[in-house]
Amino acid sequence: xxxxxxITVTVNGEVFQKTIEPRLLLSDFIRHELNLSGTHVGCEHxxxxxxxxxxDGMPVRSCLMFAVQADGHEIRTVEDLGTMExxxxxxxxxxxxxxxxCGFCTSGFLMSILPVLEGTTDLSEEDLKRAMEGxxxxxxxxxxxxxxxxxxxxxxxxxxES
Amino acid sequence: xxxxxxxxxxxxxxxxxxxxxxxxGYDAKILAGGQSLIPMMNFRLAQPSVLVDLNKLAELxxxxxxxxGELRIGAMTRHFQVERDDLVxxxxxxxxxxxxxxxxxQIRSRGTFGxxxxxxxxxxxxxxxxxxxDGRFRCQSARGERWVPAQDFFLGMFTSxxxxxxxxxxxxxxxxAPRTGWALEEAxxxxxxxxxxxxxxxxxxxxxxxxxxxxxxxxxxxDGPVEAVKATEMLIGKEVSPxxxxxxxxxxxxxxxxxxxxxxxxxxxxxxxxxxxxxxxEKAFARAAxxxxxAA
Ligand SMILES: Cc1cc2nc3c(=O)[nH]c(=O)nc-3n(C[C@H](O)[C@H](O)[C@H](O)COP(=O)(O)OP(=O)(O)OC[C@H]3O[C@@H](n4cnc5c(N)ncnc54)[C@H](O)[C@@H]3O)c2cc1C
Ligand code: FES
Ligand code: FES
Numbered sequence: 433x434x435x436x437x438x439i440t441v442t443v444n445g446e447v448f449q450k451t452i453e454p455r456l457l458l459s460d461f462i463r464h465e466l467n468l469s470g471t472h473v474g475c476e477h478x479x480x481x482x483x484x485x486x487x488d489g490m491p492v493r494s495c496l497m498f499a500v501q502a503d504g505h506e507i508r509t510v511e512d513l514g515t516m517e518x519x520x521x522x523x524x525x526x527x528x529x530x531x532x533x534c535g536f537c538t539s540g541f542l543m544s545i546l547p548v549l550e551g552t553t554d555l556s557e558e559d560l561k562r563a564m565e566g567x568x569x570x571x572x573x574x575x576x577x578x579x580x581x582x583x584x585x586x587x588x589x590x591x592x593e594s
Numbered sequence: 595x596x597x598x599x600x601x602x603x604x605x606x607x608x609x610x611x612x613x614x615x616x617x618x619g620y621d622a623k624i625l626a627g628g629q630s631l632i633p634m635m636n637f638r639l640a641q642p643s644v645l646v647d648l649n650k651l652a653e654l655x656x657x658x659x660x661x662x663g664e665l666r667i668g669a670m671t672r673h674f675q676v677e678r679d680d681l682v683x684x685x686x687x688x689x690x691x692x693x694x695x696x697x698x699x700q701i702r703s704r705g706t707f708g709x710x711x712x713x714x715x716x717x718x719x720x721x722x723x724x725x726x727x728d729g730r731f732r733c734q735s736a737r738g739e740r741w742v743p744a745q746d747f748f749l750g751m752f753t754s755x756x757x758x759x760x761x762x763x764x765x766x767x768x769x770x771a772p773r774t775g776w777a778l779e780e781a782x783x784x785x786x787x788x789x790x791x792x793x794x795x796x797x798x799x800x801x802x803x804x805x806x807x808x809x810x811x812x813x814x815x816x817d818g819p820v821e822a823v824k825a826t827e828m829l830i831g832k833e834v835s836p837x838x839x840x841x842x843x844x845x846x847x848x849x850x851x852x853x854x855x856x857x858x859x860x861x862x863x864x865x866x867x868x869x870x871x872x873x874x875x876e877k878a879f880a881r882a883a884x885x886x887x888x889a890a
Contacts, residue, residue: 434599434600434601434602435601437602453599454599454600454601454602454645455596455597455598455599455600457596457597457632457636460596476595476633476636477633477636477637478629478632478633478697478701481698481700484700487703490674490703491699491700491703492700492703492704493629493700493701493704495632495636496628496629496632496633496701496704497628497632497704498602498628498632500602500604501604501628501647501649544699544700562694562699565698565699565785565786566697566698566699566700566701566786
């Protein structure tokens, strides 16, 4: 039972080949096999959103997928955004608008909001709320995150994207 | 927590998948979007020894309409696809309206229509809506196939008529009759949470503006979708008035037997059921009477 399997996954543009157990969650694969610890794990049942990544361009809960299912697919994690020296406009906006305190929820928020902003930066109040609805934050009270999304939309529409 | 070990199989055809289900029976579980099954496996509430992953079955991902206007949705069609689909919005506006209420965008990118039905969660929107719209489900096994009306499909909490070797492959939703209105009302603690109480209403007016048909199906108040039959019988053949709607909505209490949990008492759930039923009926009748719903 539970024979190890070979998978090939593209993560942040880089191709990885690994041998893993089928029961390994995608979140644990990203953190422990690839050492990309920017993806956080809060609840492991789909509620908190801390583990959100992009799977073939769509935001998903990485705690609710098995790593074997990522074979042949493309993943983006928060590490694919900016660097410490050169933050992505969305990260810049989070910093400037004080959208994080402890930061545990932040990478999940970024990866949920990123595809929305990459689709359109012309967001209604309703769109802003929708973009944030799948992530929980215990610190900020959400208002600063909302402000950051709006600020990021402005930054990204004025073409300052890195 | 982490899931217990299992053997993983990812068939590429329905036939192959059915072969595995026939072979492993009760030891196997189907993995669709995984948005209900994987949380259960993480908690070890489910410990299947074999997982048959349907995610490579492209043939089960489709939305189309038949010549007679019946809408067909493949079991592996994901929530976000249904949410954005124009055919669904046109032919089954009740489903279209429900989609954003199901979980969060990140869960809708994986969760499937078939998974939501097969899971038979009494708190699920789609199970209730399929009953209210007289949907049918195509179930296949290596032994053959059968169509099961949504009304007969759900047996109880997380239990349906599906046999261990059977797979739900397709959902059919009949076209709506002319002058039909619909509404979905629910109360949840937060927008994307499972509802404390929810109700789907589908009503049809006749040429004289009297109520010809009415369905009122609840979720989160019992073991599965619960239809308030007697309450809607009060409407049939009658000219619809605010008082009549109110009376029917008050009457639903007699047909519901919700349980209490940390989020809501029995009394509160019954109160919500009455209020939501009234709102749903008001909205549905207004839509049925509005011009533009004349055409099927
Ligand atoms: C945080 C959170 C909030 C949620 N909120 C809601 C909500 O508000 N409303 C709501 O309706 N749902 C909600 N869901 C559930 C979500 O909609 C699930 O996607 C859905 O219920 C199950 O679909 P799935 O494709 O993920 O199925 P899976 O999790 O893969 O499977 C569920 C069950 O159905 C079986 N199964 C799946 N497909 C088939 C098939 N084709 N034939 C036979 N058996 C099959 C599986 O073996 C398993 O037992 C929520 C989930 C989460 C994690
Ligand atoms: S860890 Fe995945 S949603 Fe909470
Ligand atoms: S900043 Fe602490 S949880 Fe969001």
